[in-house]
Amino acid sequence: MTALLEVRGLRVVFDGFAAIDGLDLTVEEGELRFLIGPNGAGKTTLIDVVTGLTKPAAGSVRFGGQELVGRREHRIVRMGVGRTFQTAAVFEELTVVENLDLADTFRLPLRSLLRRRRGVSDAVASALEAADLTALADKPAGVLSHGQRQWLEIGMLLVQRPKLLLLDEPVAGMSRSERERTGELLHRIAATHTVVVVEHDMEFLRKYARKVTVLHQGHVLREGSVAEVQEDPQVREVYLGRAKGKAVT
């Protein structure tokens, strides 16, 4: 396996506070990696840096050997890095299909966008199905429930066909059954893509995670399988400081 994402010596400073300090992370091609850590550990900040939203003070982020730091957001997307946000951001006035179509057409030359959309591309159709939104295809995205919006966003990512997917808390605020379906969707995606998931939910983690990276105060604390990480005393102390002594449940 080859490294798809290599983060080296990353440092991010907000108003004098180092949100990320000396972080190194390698994600291999084809991996499904979970990022966990207490609030303020720098998980979302890391995703923001990789996708160009936040500029680091120092360090490098290489994707397939190419430096991402300093590139503009849409350029990074065009290189093959896709992301979702904690609060699902879909375009409420556009229909579900139009939302997906928008994620599909960024590779087209601008002048071909001046034409009307005719029909639905294969990628959009299969994403509709994967996200279980076929019945709502022509409804404005504004009518979707919270869970459906998250799936629509994941569907948009699928249509975008990135090499690397970064999901920021995809199951936050979801019901139990929605979580399960999201987990299944996640596994299906992970079969063909490299995926990094930021997640708080321990149950979800145990069920679907393979390799886990624990962040703490802006650097990597521990990396390993779910069981290894859960057994690690240091992880228990920082991650579940208040529940010291108890098993990680």
Place this chain on the structure above:
Amino acid sequence: MTLGRVSLVVCVVLLALAPLALSPFRLGLLAKYLCFAIVAVGIALAWGRGGMLTLGQGVFFGLGGYAMAMYLKLEEAGSAGLPDFMVWSGVEELPALWKPFGNPVFALAAVVLVPGLVAFLLGLLVFRQRVRGAYFAILSQALAAAFVILLVGQQGLTGGTNGMTNFSRFFGLDLTDPNGQRAVYAIAALVLGVTFLVAKLLVRSRFGRLLVAVRDGEDRVRFLGYDPAVVKTITFTISAVMAGLAGALFVPVVGIISPAMLGIVPSLELLVGVAVGGRFVLAGAIAGAIAVNYAKTLFSEDFAEGWLYLQGGLFVLVLVFAPKGLAGVVESARARWSRKPVEVTA
């Protein structure tokens, strides 16, 4: 046929019959409203669809208008002469800036290209720096103010405060003759029709969807692989070209172009019509622009000082009680109408 189609046909018929029904004076006024309606289409694109509150469309209107006026003035003055206002301001030789405008092809191209280029460069500069919302609105308004100062200051080049007037011919048409006026009216109506059609196609295209996405979530659009600055710049440029065309038509229609028609207040007046009619619907913006300008004429004839207050009041009322304008009122009425049977059965 849908309601939209029916009203479109009705409007086309009304516009076609207007020359038969209206006196030349009234027809001239209607042609003026049509010019403002062309600007309104551009504003509806930029503001309604793209979320760019442009308070300085007068600049592009003026650039188009002055380009046209310069050609007409040179045409009138003949090959040797100078435009009348230059003689009065003591200019003895035709300024270099004016020389190419003697060529009608150049002048017509300038009507489109100069506003387009200014908007394009400004858009690239501003939107890439992620200037948006109120900051963009203020910037565009400041531009209108600066443009007027520039025009007034260059008396010998632009005619200063008086601008340019006394146009009698327009590409072979006699503007003092009712037939010539009718022809100019027909051109304005035709350009409005084409503008509307182009805008409609754009709104319905994938680009139109993308534009709405940029309006509602500019930052999210970046992560779909698009550069919002490019989308906004293109749209802003198109809206500026429309304003430029309208300004160029305004010159033969009204017979004058001066800084008083391009500053902050006229730029805002262009916006009021769009807001009243409904900025999210192209036809609404057109209807609003025509209606508000008609009301202005009506009130100015009888009670001129009151109009500004009335217009301001109208603007506030619309923004508070019907933020989607008349088009929004019509839309919700239609939605209620078509929903009624369902509610009865439920």
